[in-house]
Amino acid sequence: xxxxxxTPELTGADVPRGPVLPDVLETRPAPRRxxxxxxxxxxxxxxxxxxxxxxxxxxxxxxxxxxxAPVTSPLGFVAITVCxxxxxxxxxxxxxxxxxxxxxxxxxxxxxxxxxxxxxxLVFVVVFTFSRGAAALPHLNFFTQDMALAGPLDPLSDGGxxxxxxxxxxxxxxxxxxxxxxxxxTAVFLSELPGRFARLVRTVVEAMTALxxxxxxxxxxxxxxxxxxxxxxxxxxxxAISIMMLPIMVRSAxxxxxxxxxxxxxxxxxxxxxxxRTVWQVVLPTSRSGLTTAVILATxxxxxxxxxxxxxxxxxxxxxxxxxxxxxxxLPLAIFQFVKSPEPTMVARGFGAAAVLMLLVLALFVxxxxxxxxxxxxxxxxxxxxxxxxxxxxxxxxxRRAGRGRRPARSSEPAVATLDGxxxxxxxxxxxxxxxxxxxxxx
Amino acid sequence: xxxxxxxxxxxxxxxTRRSWGDRAFRGTLYAGGAxxxxxxxxxxxxxxxxxxxxxxxxxxxxxxxxxxEPDSGxxxxxxxxxxxxxxxxxxxxxxxxxxxxxxxxISEYAPARLRQPLVSVVDLMAAIPSxxxxxxxxxxxxxxxxxxxRWLSTTFGWFPPFTVPGSDPHDPLATxxxxxxxxxxxxxxxxxxxxxxxxxxxxxxxxxxxxxEREGALALGSTRWGVIRRVVxxxxxxxxxxxxxxxxxxxxxxTIAVYMIISPVFAVQWHVLAxxxxxxxxxIALRYGExxxxxxxxxxxxxxxxxxxxxxxxxxxxxxxxxxRSGASS
Numbered sequence: 001x002x003x004x005x006x007t008p009e010l011t012g013a014d015v016p017r018g019p020v021l022p023d024v025l026e027t028r029p030a031p032r033r034x035x036x037x038x039x040x041x042x043x044x045x046x047x048x049x050x051x052x053x054x055x056x057x058x059x060x061x062x063x064x065x066x067x068x069a070p071v072t073s074p075l076g077f078v079a080i081t082v083c084x085x086x087x088x089x090x091x092x093x094x095x096x097x098x099x100x101x102x103x104x105x106x107x108x109x110x111x112x113x114x115x116x117x118x119x120x121x122l123v124f125v126v127v128f129t130f131s132r133g134a135a136a137l138p139h140l141n142f143f144t145q146d147m148a149l150a151g152p153l154d155p156l157s158d159g160g161x162x163x164x165x166x167x168x169x170x171x172x173x174x175x176x177x178x179x180x181x182x183x184x185x186t187a188v189f190l191s192e193l194p195g196r197f198a199r200l201v202r203t204v205v206e207a208m209t210a211l212x213x214x215x216x217x218x219x220x221x222x223x224x225x226x227x228x229x230x231x232x233x234x235x236x237x238x239x240a241i242s243i244m245m246l247p248i249m250v251r252s253a254x255x256x257x258x259x260x261x262x263x264x265x266x267x268x269x270x271x272x273x274x275x276x277r278t279v280w281q282v283v284l285p286t287s288r289s290g291l292t293t294a295v296i297l298a299t300x301x302x303x304x305x306x307x308x309x310x311x312x313x314x315x316x317x318x319x320x321x322x323x324x325x326x327x328x329x330x331l332p333l334a335i336f337q338f339v340k341s342p343e344p345t346m347v348a349r350g351f352g353a354a355a356v357l358m359l360l361v362l363a364l365f366v367x368x369x370x371x372x373x374x375x376x377x378x379x380x381x382x383x384x385x386x387x388x389x390x391x392x393x394x395x396x397x398x399x400r401r402a403g404r405g406r407r408p409a410r411s412s413e414p415a416v417a418t419l420d421g422x423x424x425x426x427x428x429x430x431x432x433x434x435x436x437x438x439x440x441x442x443x
Numbered sequence: 444x445x446x447x448x449x450x451x452x453x454x455x456x457x458x459t460r461r462s463w464g465d466r467a468f469r470g471t472l473y474a475g476g477a478x479x480x481x482x483x484x485x486x487x488x489x490x491x492x493x494x495x496x497x498x499x500x501x502x503x504x505x506x507x508x509x510x511x512e513p514d515s516g517x518x519x520x521x522x523x524x525x526x527x528x529x530x531x532x533x534x535x536x537x538x539x540x541x542x543x544x545x546x547x548x549i550s551e552y553a554p555a556r557l558r559q560p561l562v563s564v565v566d567l568m569a570a571i572p573s574x575x576x577x578x579x580x581x582x583x584x585x586x587x588x589x590x591x592x593r594w595l596s597t598t599f600g601w602f603p604p605f606t607v608p609g610s611d612p613h614d615p616l617a618t619x620x621x622x623x624x625x626x627x628x629x630x631x632x633x634x635x636x637x638x639x640x641x642x643x644x645x646x647x648x649x650x651x652x653x654x655x656e657r658e659g660a661l662a663l664g665s666t667r668w669g670v671i672r673r674v675v676x677x678x679x680x681x682x683x684x685x686x687x688x689x690x691x692x693x694x695x696x697x698t699i700a701v702y703m704i705i706s707p708v709f710a711v712q713w714h715v716l717a718x719x720x721x722x723x724x725x726x727i728a729l730r731y732g733e734x735x736x737x738x739x740x741x742x743x744x745x746x747x748x749x750x751x752x753x754x755x756x757x758x759x760x761x762x763x764x765x766x767x768r769s770g771a772s773s
């Protein structure tokens with residue numbers, strides 16, 4: 001009967017403090033990774049074809065719209081232009097190239113078009129919001145006053161959204177106080193104690209990511225407000241937001257925790273550390289940045305939720321910093337209420353508040369990227385990518401010195417610019433079974 | 444002296460006696476998992492219990508009645524369910540081609556130095572609050588898209604969902620209001636909202652397509668389109684379907700953007716271009732405040748139906764993705 005007993009003396013001081021990661025990685029050879037070939041050769045004739053087809057399509061469409069058919073809407077004009085452009089471009093390319101190549105070129109143009117359309121549309125949504133809110137944003141009182149004394153007819157120099165900003169911050173803080181401990185413990189549970197029960201929890205959490213936000217709001221409305229008699233307040237809204245954020249957070253934190261190399265954990269166990277020590281000093285520090293990213297992304301999601309707040313927080317135009325008593329408005333809800341009014345100043349306030357909300361989300365997102373980019377794993381990958389580039393440059397310089405006069409073969413150049421040093425602090429890319437952006441290997 | 448006692452080899456039983464701290468730790472973990480399970484389970488169970496009252500009273504007519512007058516006992520989700528599905532269908536059919544274009548552009552065509560910024564932009568766009576899209580839809584799209592709606596309805600009017608009752612294409616003075624606040628416009632707004640989400644998932648999978656197979660296709664003389672069609676798309680099939688389904692789940696549950704655009708009608712509205720429509724979530728947002736307890740119960744029933752629908756879509760998505768070659772990475 002052998003009992004592997006972990007004595008308490010062993011678990012304390014003998015485990016090295018701080019992440020042990022870099023040393024472990026040092027000894028392992030970098031995983032070889034194939035590098036994609038960059039296939040972006042643009043020839044002059046391609047450009048000329050595109051330009052020619054574009055000009056011809058524009059002219060033809062103008063002819064069609066003004067003379068042949070009564071199309072007045074700009075959208076119709078654009079649609080006709082696009083159709084004509086595709087036809088003309090196919091015709092132009094087919095003059096010199098084979099059918100396979102024509103199809104390739106057409107698809108290229110279509111993909112570029114779709115990508116440009118969507119990206120331009122999304123950017124336009126953002127720009128539109130800022131431009132409509134530009135009237136409200138320069139007024140300092142917009143950030144320092146609430147709407148208690150400002151009516152719909154008052155100019156923009158009166159009243160502001162301080163109550164909504166404060167409400168948003170309070171509600172999201174309460175939601176974070178609920179979700180961070182619960183979410184982290186659950187995520188650690190899922191990765192540390194796998195089994196039938198963990199699988200059940202994971203399934204339920206995954207199911208709950210599908211919960212429509214309005215249903216979460218309705219749930220809180222029916223339980224806390226109608227059944228338990230808690231008034232519409234900041235705390236009810238924060239509960240509703242937590243229910244939305246919890247599954248998102250558990251899921252992304254679970255994904256991050258599963259990325260912790262098993263060798264690290266085994267090393268810790270081999271040193272006699274207990275499970276708690278291992279989690280506390282190896283697993284959590286290793287995945288710290290990923291976990292922070294998970295929290296921040298869930299926050300970004302929760303901060304913009306309108307519908308659960310609509311049902312649970314009530315509405316007020318006055319400042320209320322007590323989440324337990326009385327209605328408390330948050331930014332999304334304030335936007336929603338502002339734009340219900342037909343008054344242009346109120347609408348401008350709504351757009352201004354939307355701009356503030358987007359800036360808040362952007363700030364959270366940038367924070368997530370910055371923190372997500374500083375994990376030991378990515379740092380290490382970056383350092384090695386830098387060294388690789390440096391070594392490469394030296395090698396190339398040496399080659400150039402040696403073969404001066406002779407033109408170096410073009411193909412010996414690296415296929416892809418070494419952008420990988422800057423590579424992802426991409427939190428969404430932190431998925432299991434995916435290499436951690438290992439350093440660039442020159443093939 | 445006794446004889447040397449040779450012990451027979453017996454396999455040792457290996458076990459771990461955990462320290463008290465560890466046991467407490469594991470207990471905490473279990474408790475945390477159980478707490479989340481209870482909370483999440485509570486939402487589902489509670490919805491079912493509260494909805495039971497209304498579902499029991501309405502019976503099967505809950506699925507066939509279009510009107511929503513819970514207090515007179517005449518209510519059902521036929522109209523709002525159809526409205527929800529139509530909005531989601533419009534959204535998905537607009538968003539998926541665009542998202543596919545963006546995903547292919549980023550993974551296949553974009554210059555290497557543009558790739559990472561574009562990925563960030565798309566991910567950021569996926570985090571824009573839906574109320575912002577609602578604003579855009581209400582103040583911009585509503586006014587600018589009626590021309591397109593009119594053109595669609597006059598050109599493709601023979602296709603039943605595109606007919607607009609009450610419109611006369613030959614009347615030059617006809618008002619455009621029959622084309623506003625429609626399922627179509629709500630669908631377009633939701634499409635803008637879900638497209639970045641879908642694009643992000645598709646891009647993720649496309650970029651994982653094996654380099655060896657790409658090079659193989661190139662070596663066999665295929666064009667870039669050939670590589671996409673024969674390597675990238677087959678490899679990323681799971682991601683395409685999974686991303687689309689996830690977008691569909693989002694579109695089904697979207698509330699505020701739809702609520703701001705649509706003018707609610709409680710009749711089955713097949714005409715996507717015509718004024719008026721409805722969705723489950725906008726119904727809840729519209730009626731929760733003025734409901735009697737029974738009315739709330741009926742809303743719970745509608746919410747439950749919506750939740751079950753999104754649940755099925757989500758699980759289908761995750762099983763498709765998990766079974767695909769690219770794996771459960773998204």
